[in-house]
Amino acid sequence: MHKSVWTNYFHDLSPEEGIRLFAGKGWRLLELGNEQAADLLGRGEPETTAAEFLRFCDDLGVCLPQGHLKLRANIALPPGPERDAELNELKRWLDLFAALGITYGVLHPGVPHLGRQAAGADQTEPLSAQDVFGLNVDALGTLTEHAAGGPTTICLENGPNAAELLKLIEAVGAENLGICFDTGHLALTRERTPEKGQTDREFIRQAADRLRALHITDNDGSRDQHLLPFEGGKVDWPGVMRGLREVGYGGLFNFEIPGETGCPVEERLDKLDRAWEIADQLMALEE
Numbered sequence: 001m002h003k004s005v006w007t008n009y010f011h012d013l014s015p016e017e018g019i020r021l022f023a024g025k026g027w028r029l030l031e032l033g034n035e036q037a038a039d040l041l042g043r044g045e046p047e048t049t050a051a052e053f054l055r056f057c058d059d060l061g062v063c064l065p066q067g068h069l070k071l072r073a074n075i076a077l078p079p080g081p082e083r084d085a086e087l088n089e090l091k092r093w094l095d096l097f098a099a100l101g102i103t104y105g106v107l108h109p110g111v112p113h114l115g116r117q118a119a120g121a122d123q124t125e126p127l128s129a130q131d132v133f134g135l136n137v138d139a140l141g142t143l144t145e146h147a148a149g150g151p152t153t154i155c156l157e158n159g160p161n162a163a164e165l166l167k168l169i170e171a172v173g174a175e176n177l178g179i180c181f182d183t184g185h186l187a188l189t190r191e192r193t194p195e196k197g198q199t200d201r202e203f204i205r206q207a208a209d210r211l212r213a214l215h216i217t218d219n220d221g222s223r224d225q226h227l228l229p230f231e232g233g234k235v236d237w238p239g240v241m242r243g244l245r246e247v248g249y250g251g252l253f254n255f256e257i258p259g260e261t262g263c264p265v266e267e268r269l270d271k272l273d274r275a276w277e278i279a280d281q282l283m284a285l286e287e
């Protein structure tokens with residue numbers, strides 16, 4: 001496993017300024033955050049922008065094996081122009097990710113609630129769970145086909161438990177579709193819908209070789225606080241590490257910790273050292 005942080009840790013700096021600070025602290029592997037990816041997409045053609053950005057990262061010895069696809073995307077929008085626009089936009093994100101050589105592109109499965117919001121006034125009946133499933137399968141079919149032959153595997157983030165994600169992945173039937181395990185989301189699922197909950201170790205063992213990416217983050221069960229481990233959260237870290245060892249996970253051990261970023265840059269630089277130590281401690285548990 002390799003230590004990593006998502007780049008929106010330095011949300012108030014340009015992508016380049018942030019990456020320079022990570023490099024200065026010895027962090028060479030990063031997840032490109034949604035916000036930094038959106039910034040790059042706003043600069044023009046994905047290929048040209050990516051080439052320049054990659055040169056910058058190369059010079060600092062930094063690599064971005066993981067990235068977060070559009071955070072508020074909803075791939076379960078009902079058929080219509082809005083859905084077409086959403087999927088076309090995601091294809092552009094995938095083009096950027098491919099040009100950046102990103103191996104794991106994290107995406108949230110679509111949900112009915114956001115779909116109705118995005119569609120404006122809701123004149124229709126809410127979509128059934130089966131409809132939402134079908135719309136997710138259809139969209140993921142389109143997106144995995146678009147990404148096929150390139151470097152990027154789309155990694156679905158939980159929300160749903162591992163069984164629900166695997167059912168979706170199986171229905172799509174694409175090789176370039178995997179799972180991103182968010183430890184904080186699973187802790188909240190356990191708290192809010194105990195019938196769908198599972199332990200971290202169970203989730204990881206069930207995801208097994210479909211597990212390609214991690215969002216390492218903690219909370220106390222009240223809300224998605226996105227804390228570092230051992231800062232007041234309730235995630236069972238020994239269980240997480242045992243599970244990762246059992247399935248032979250060798251990817252990024254990637255912190256997604258917006259709850260730690262509400263302080264000045266200087267303080268955040270110190271916290272990066274703390275994150276490094278915590279990762280070392282956790283990986284030592286794994287041995």
Ligand SMILES: [Zn+2]
Pocket residue numbers: 157182215256
């Ligand atoms: Zn996450």
